[in-house]
Amino acid sequence: MDLPTLSIEQEPRQGRQRSSRQPKGRVFSARLVGYIVADPLWDSGSASGVIRPVLLSYLGTERELQPFTANLRASAKAKTGGTSLQLPKKVPYRWLHQKGPQGTVTAIAFLRSLFHIDPPVAAGVHSFISAPQRWWLDAQVPHLRRQFGDDAREVARAARFCALLDRRSTLPLLQDLAFHLHLYRQAKEAPWVFPLSPSSRGSLSAFGLDSLGIEEPLACRVNPEELDQFIADQTSAYFEQEIRHGSSQLAAGRRLLSLPAAPPSQLCLDFEVA
DSSP states (O other): OOOOEEEEEOOOOTTOOOOTTSOOOOEEEEEEEEEEEOGGGSOOOOOTTEEOOSEEEEEEEHHHHHHHHHHHHTTOOEEETTEEEOOOTTSOOEEEEEEOGGGEEEEEEEOHHHHOSSOOSOOSOEEEEEOOBHHHHHHHHHHHHHHHGGGHHHHHHHHHHHHHHHHHOSSOOOOBHHHHHHHHHHHTTSTTEEEOOSSTTSSSEEEOHHHHTBOSOEEEEEOHHHHHHHHHHHHHHHHHHOOOOSTTBOOTTOOTTOOOSSOOSSSOOOTTOO
């Protein structure tokens, strides 16, 4: 996997003027896996020419990552090509690490409030991102293909998306995967759902989704009343069309979104339930 280099240059100490003969500050490097940007969903305080992602992943050896991560946590700017990335120091990013082959370590910093299935205790507008991981979808498809055929993968994405909706609505969601698919398809047409934008100015943009192992992310920003009304309207519409019974319903005690038995082998951690 050919990943671009992400570098942080440590500035010389204050009070010392650097002459043309003096070396520059130390440079710390890692390999950029990818990042997601969603400025409209949070108070990023983004400055001109600086990207402040809601999720950033990079990899390297443990020796490389220790100083790199320390500087990144201190709000140092990391650069790749003409792009500058920065994680604001006071923002409560969640950090996860995963050991890989040949001594490599993958790090992920993300805003738990936007990605986690269980939302923070707060009033006001719901802002969140559904970012299903490919390894998880791959594991669900074989169990869903017999009933849903070619729609199996979309059903898995729908189940993940509805899990986030379920935790944010005061209304109970019908525990039927066919209903989840219906709700997911209708939500993608709603004005408060934003798919991945090819432009960095969109509500949701990204670099390296394939490397991150994320499939079809969706950004959502909706007030509680509108979300509840949407769920109520779509539940009524679904009942009017058709109610499916049998294996599409989740059996009592089954945890569709259970934690994996072992860490995934891909360069991505299950940050939606971490």
